[in-house]
Amino acid sequence: MSYFFLDGYESMETYNPGEQPHDRPYIKLNANESSYPPSPAILEALTSVQINSLAYYEDPYNIKLREAIGEIYGFPKEQIFVGNGADEVIAFIMMSFFREGFPIASNDITYDFYRTYAQTFHLKYRKIPVKADFSTDVDALVECGCDVIIANPNNPTGKAISCADVERIVKKNEKRLVIVDEAYVDFGGETALSLVDKYPNIIVVRTYSKSRNMAGARIGFCVANQDIIDDMRNVKFCVSPFNLNTLSQVIGIAAIKDTKYYDECIKEVIETRSYFESELLRMGFEIVPTVTNFCFFKASGIIPAELLTERLKEHGILVRYFGFEPRTKDYVRVTIGRRAEMEIVVRNMKAIIEEYQAEKVSNARRAAS
Amino acid sequence: MSYFFLDGYESMETYNPGEQPHDRPYIKLNANESSYPPSPAILEALTSVQINSLAYYEDPYNIKLREAIGEIYGFPKEQIFVGNGADEVIAFIMMSFFREGFPIASNDITYDFYRTYAQTFHLKYRKIPVKADFSTDVDALVECGCDVIIANPNNPTGKAISCADVERIVKKNEKRLVIVDEAYVDFGGETALSLVDKYPNIIVVRTYSKSRNMAGARIGFCVANQDIIDDMRNVKFCVSPFNLNTLSQVIGIAAIKDTKYYDECIKEVIETRSYFESELLRMGFEIVPTVTNFCFFKASGIIPAELLTERLKEHGILVRYFGFEPRTKDYVRVTIGRRAEMEIVVRNMKAIIEEYQAEKVSNARRAAS
Numbered sequence: 037m038s039y040f041f042l043d044g045y046e047s048m049e050t051y052n053p054g055e056q057p058h059d060r061p062y063i064k065l066n067a068n069e070s071s072y073p074p075s076p077a078i079l080e081a082l083t084s085v086q087i088n089s090l091a092y093y094e095d096p097y098n099i100k101l102r103e104a105i106g107e108i109y110g111f112p113k114e115q116i117f118v119g120n121g122a123d124e125v126i127a128f129i130m131m132s133f134f135r136e137g138f139p140i141a142s143n144d145i146t147y148d149f150y151r152t153y154a155q156t157f158h159l160k161y162r163k164i165p166v167k168a169d170f171s172t173d174v175d176a177l178v179e180c181g182c183d184v185i186i187a188n189p190n191n192p193t194g195k196a197i198s199c200a201d202v203e204r205i206v207k208k209n210e211k212r213l214v215i216v217d218e219a220y221v222d223f224g225g226e227t228a229l230s231l232v233d234k235y236p237n238i239i240v241v242r243t244y245s246k247s248r249n250m251a252g253a254r255i256g257f258c259v260a261n262q263d264i265i266d267d268m269r270n271v272k273f274c275v276s277p278f279n280l281n282t283l284s285q286v287i288g289i290a291a292i293k294d295t296k297y298y299d300e301c302i303k304e305v306i307e308t309r310s311y312f313e314s315e316l317l318r319m320g321f322e323i324v325p326t327v328t329n330f331c332f333f334k335a336s337g338i339i340p341a342e343l344l345t346e347r348l349k350e351h352g353i354l355v356r357y358f359g360f361e362p363r364t365k366d367y368v369r370v371t372i373g374r375r376a377e378m379e380i381v382v383r384n385m386k387a388i389i390e391e392y393q394a395e396k397v398s399n400a401r402r403a404a405s
Numbered sequence: 406m407s408y409f410f411l412d413g414y415e416s417m418e419t420y421n422p423g424e425q426p427h428d429r430p431y432i433k434l435n436a437n438e439s440s441y442p443p444s445p446a447i448l449e450a451l452t453s454v455q456i457n458s459l460a461y462y463e464d465p466y467n468i469k470l471r472e473a474i475g476e477i478y479g480f481p482k483e484q485i486f487v488g489n490g491a492d493e494v495i496a497f498i499m500m501s502f503f504r505e506g507f508p509i510a511s512n513d514i515t516y517d518f519y520r521t522y523a524q525t526f527h528l529k530y531r532k533i534p535v536k537a538d539f540s541t542d543v544d545a546l547v548e549c550g551c552d553v554i555i556a557n558p559n560n561p562t563g564k565a566i567s568c569a570d571v572e573r574i575v576k577k578n579e580k581r582l583v584i585v586d587e588a589y590v591d592f593g594g595e596t597a598l599s600l601v602d603k604y605p606n607i608i609v610v611r612t613y614s615k616s617r618n619m620a621g622a623r624i625g626f627c628v629a630n631q632d633i634i635d636d637m638r639n640v641k642f643c644v645s646p647f648n649l650n651t652l653s654q655v656i657g658i659a660a661i662k663d664t665k666y667y668d669e670c671i672k673e674v675i676e677t678r679s680y681f682e683s684e685l686l687r688m689g690f691e692i693v694p695t696v697t698n699f700c701f702f703k704a705s706g707i708i709p710a711e712l713l714t715e716r717l718k719e720h721g722i723l724v725r726y727f728g729f730e731p732r733t734k735d736y737v738r739v740t741i742g743r744r745a746e747m748e749i750v751v752r753n754m755k756a757i758i759e760e761y762q763a764e765k766v767s768n769a770r771r772a773a774s
Contacts, residue, residue, distance in 0.1 A: 038605065038632035040502040040582050050642035053465055064461060073457040082451065088442040090621040090656075092433060093614075096422055120489055124645050131525075133409040152643040156500075213409050236407065245462075252459040252651035263407035273419035274521040276493050282621035283652050287459075 044158065051152040054356055063377050066354040068191065068220070068330050070249035071373035072301040074291055078250075081290035086282065094282040096273070101280070104289040105257055109229060114262045117269065118288070120279050122219060122243035122256030123149055126185070129239060129258065132271045133213055134159050134183060141180040143172055145364060147187045147217065166193065170324055170332075170363075174201045178208045185215040189225045192358060192369040194326030196221075202228040206238045215239045222247035222302055223309075224327030229259060236261050246329060247302055248291055255280070255288045305329050309372045315382045319389065329372045336366035339392045344368055344385070347392075351384040413527065420521040423725055432746050435723040437560065437589070437699050439618035440742035441670040443660055447619075450659035455651065463651040465642070470649070473658040474626055478598060483631045486638065487657070489648050491588060491612035491625030492518055495554075498608060498627065501640045502582050503528050503552060510549040512541055514733060516556045516586065535562065539693055539701075539732075543570045547577045554584040558594045561727060561738040563695030565590075571597040575607045584608045591616035591671055592678075593696030598628060605630050615698055616671055617660055624649070624657045674698050678741045684751045688758065698741045705735035708761045713737055713754070716761075720753040 037046060054067030102113035119125035126149070134140055136158045142150050144163035154161040164176045170193040177184055184205055189196035206214045206228075216228045218240055231238050239260040245251035258268075272279060280288075291298075312331055316323050322334040335341035345357040345368055355371075358364040372378065406415060423436030471482035488494035495518070503509055505527045511519050513532035523530040533545045539562040546553055553574055558565035575583045575597075585597045587609055600607050608629040614620035627637075641648060649657075660667075681700055685692050691703040704710035714726040714737055724740075727733040741747065 038502075038630070038636050039580070040606070040633065041636040042502060042504060045501070045636070045640070048639055048643060050639050051646050053462065053646050056462070056464060067462055069462060070460045072460060074459050078459075079453055079456055082456065084448055087448055087451065090443050090447075091439045091441060091618045093422065093425070093436055093438060093620045094623075095425060120645065120650070121647055123647065127644055132414070133407075133411060135411060149646075156640060156643040211408070237409070249460045251647075252461055252463045254463075254647055254650040261407070264409070267407050267410040267414070270417055270419050271414070271525060274417060274525040275496055276489065277420050277422055277518075278490055278492065278620075278623055281489075281623040281650075281653060284650060 045156075048155060049152065051149050055354065057354075060352060062349075063353045063373060063380060065371040065373055065377070065381065066356040067251070068246060068328070068371045069251045070246065070301065070305075070329070071377055072249045072304075074249045074253070074287070075294035075297045077290040077294045077297070078287040081286050082283065086286050090282055093278055094280065094285055096277045098280055098285060101285045101288045102257075104292050108292050108295065109259065111232070111259055115232065115259055115265055116257055117260075117265045118255065118257045118280055120256075120284070121254040122217065122241050122245065124254075124279060125241055125256045125258050126150070126215070126217065127153060128268050128272055128275075129215055129241075130154070130157060130159065131275065132268050139182040140185055141177060141182050142185045143187070143190055145170065145190075145193060145361060147191045150185050166190075169195075171195045172197050172201075174204060177205045181209065181212070183213045183215075184209065185217065187217045187219065188228070189220045189223075189326070189328045191220065191328070192330070192332050192356065192364070194324055194328045194330060194332045196225040196327050199226045199228050199230065202238075203231055206231055206235045210235075210237055213237050213239065215241060217241045219243045219246050220328035223305060223329045232259050232261065236263070239264060244288065244291060248298060249301060250287075250291060253284060253287060255284055304375070305372050308375045308378050311375065312370070312372060312378045312382070319385065324367075330369055331372065332367055332369045334366050335368045339389055341366050341368045343392065344388065347388045348381070348384060351388065353381055353384060414525075417524060418521065420518050424723065426723070429721065431718075432722045432742065432749060434740040434742055434746070434750065435725040436620070437615060437697070437740045438620045439615065439670065439674075439698070440746055441618045441673075443618045443622070443656070444663035444666045446659040446663045446666075447656040450655050451652065455655050459651055462647055463649065463654055465646045466638075467649055467654060470654045470657045471626075473661050477661050477664065478628065480601070480628055484601065484628055484634055485626055486629075486634045487624065487626045487649055489625075489653070490623040491586065491610050491614065493623075493648060494610055494625040494627050495519070495584070495586065496522060497637050497641055497644075498584055498610075499523065499526065499528065500644065501637050508551040509554055510546060510551050511554045512556070512559060514539065514559075514562060514730060516560045519554050535559075538564075540564045541566050541570075543573060546574045550578065550581070552582045552584075553578065554586065556586040556588065557597070558589045558592075558695070558697045560589065560697070561699070561701050561725065561733070563693055563697045563699060563701045565594040565696050568595045568597050568599065571607075572600055575600055575604045579606055582606050582608065584610060586610045588612045588615050589697035592674060592698045601628050601630065605632070608633060613657065613660060616667060618667070618670060619656075619660060622653060622656060624653055673744070674741050677744045677747050680744065681739070681741060681747045681751070688754065693736075699738055700741065701736055701738045703735050704737045708758055710735050710737045712761070713757065716757045717750070717753060720757065722750055722753060
């Protein structure tokens with residue numbers, strides 16, 4: 037730590053992204069990325085003309101990209117803000133509207149980035165405990181009386197609340213903002229976009245990282261009423277005016293238009309999810325029903341969750357373990373890849389469990405002898 | 406403005422980037438961009454493999470890009486931080502090290518982004534007046550006793566201070582950080598990179614936007630001692646872990662290695678600058694000697710600066726006018742493009758001046774009659 041680092045940052049706990057080891061090839065199912073490539077349309081969009089135009093600054097208003105997104109979702113560009121990933125969109129929301137010392141409520145088990153961001157800017161982060169089945173305590177959020185940020189569907193649990201429940205939170209807290217991060221909504225959640233024109237205090241955040249197969253492109257956006265978007269643009273123009281580079285804007289436009297391609301990818305993910313869930317059940321695991329591109333299931337009982345995670349890694353498969361929290365330490369989160377990948381996962385899980393049970397038996401024998 | 410916008414932001418003056426009108430084709434010399442395309446190596450680097458890899462998150466540690474940059478400048482990757490444009494790098498510096506209420510000193514005439522950023526985060530921004538010839542008041546910065554951020558060479562003036570002068574500021578303010586933004590240094594300034602291993606309190610910021618012909622790619626970086634870089638990475642991991650997308654990292658690596666190409670572009674810009682300066686002198690303008698890729702010259706006396714800017718735009722040429730400040734309102738800033746572009750600029754300036762003088766004569770005659 038340098039002499040100059042701001043007081044209060046010493047104990048900062050940074051966000052921990054899913055690991056990206058390169059010691060060997062892995063089936064990567066630890067960061068809820070898509071195993072499908074982006075739309076082929078983005079390859080066509082990247083012409084040499086556009087690449088040479090990199091010499092000039094891109095449009096800082098992102099007009100064409102916002103128009104393209106708005107057209108798909110039925111909003112004028114004035115209600116769309118785009119950022120360098122949904123993380124940056126959320127950062128601009130927090131920067132624009134959240135005050136130091138004033139609390140933001142969120143599920144206590146959720147995407148950890150909200151907490152790290154809040155902590156960095158000295159915002160009070162109020163954790164509302166999820167229920168025993170990991171579902172969101174909607175009543176507690178309705179009554180919390182402060183700004184709210186929720187991932188819906190939630191990560192890593194895969195649980196979602198209905199649009200009617202989101203509306204209850206939004207309606208009860210007219211003077212407080214409600215941020216709904218819908219990163220995973222396309223895989224079976226219910227969007228709250230219909231509330232945007234009904235309430236001035238809701239912001240719906242979306243990303244290209246999941247259902248658009250473009251985590252490495254860093255494109256996110258949000259939809260809200262125009263005043264909110266204007267405020268965010270003003271803050272952006274003070275902090276990072278040119279936040280989305282030329283190539284991101286070009287491929288962002290090409291990708292968002294290719295609805296057909298993405299609908300097919302999503303359909304396949306949902307089918308593969310059913311296959312994987314039924315295999316998990318067949319192996320005896322307790323699963324948390326999911327409407328996302330990942331499964332969160334209780335491993336312990338059959339095999340300790342951490343051990344399963346480690347052994348899968350030894351077998352070339354990366355999944356995610358959340359051992360820091362007592363209520364999730366028995367669970368494993370596995371992203372839904374392609375069918376062929378999930379078949380390999382199932383095969384390896386069966387082998388790992390068999391091996392583990394044989395070890396248990398032999399250990400027990402050794403102890404008895 | 407929404408009900409939710411933070412108090413104190415109402416009067417926020419946002420950064421004003423150079424305009425990008427699209428009503429007709431323009432020779433764009435208003436944002437100090439390069440008129441040369443990026444290295445052809447970046448086109449080769451953008452293979453379909455890399456584009457398909459967009460489905461996965463990129464390396465949030467930017468290891469390969471930091472290694473490539475470090476190799477060119479003679480630093481280990483541990484001393485390099487990369488960001489989504491130098492603006493974001495500066496934003497992370499301010500976020501990591503600058504305290505609310507604690508003053509940052511800068512030249513009063515300089516890149517306006519420092520002020521807008523400081524204002525957004527309630528930092529005290531102390532403007533140190535430049536001298537009558539627009540040169541930096543080094544003594545005042547040495548004695549200021551607070552954090553310092555300078556563009557060196559400075560923008561829009563084109564004036565630079567020596568590395569020895571930077572060292573005086575750094576040495577006298579051991580407990581304060583000195584940020585040196587060297588966006589334009591490759592066109593003839595003296596870099597302060599040699600001070601980085603000598604002092605723990607200097608950060609040198611660089612960009613791909615100017616001498617690397619890639620303003621639209623949004624790649625910037627800074628070089629400092631490892632503690633500083635570690636602190637910035639920790640803040641980044643709380644605020645925007647995946648700040649540089651896959652394609653930016655790929656083209657950033659390809660571009661930084663092609664030194665030969667960029668050296669040739671820089672050489673041509675410097676030659677064209679000599680041509681343009683001598684033409685300005687021939688037209689009777691008073692020029693501020695420059696070591697950058699732009700010329701800042703006094704138009705008024707021959708033709709009002711604002712009028713010259715407007716008429717050039719009518720002739721399809723965009724240049725920059727800074728009328729909001731009494732000391733710059735008689736000046737115009739023109740980016741140095743390709744030789745052919747600057748010949749068109751010269752031709753049009755001569756025609757505009759001739760026309761203006763004819764108007765003056767005819768107005769005088771009309772007034773006299």
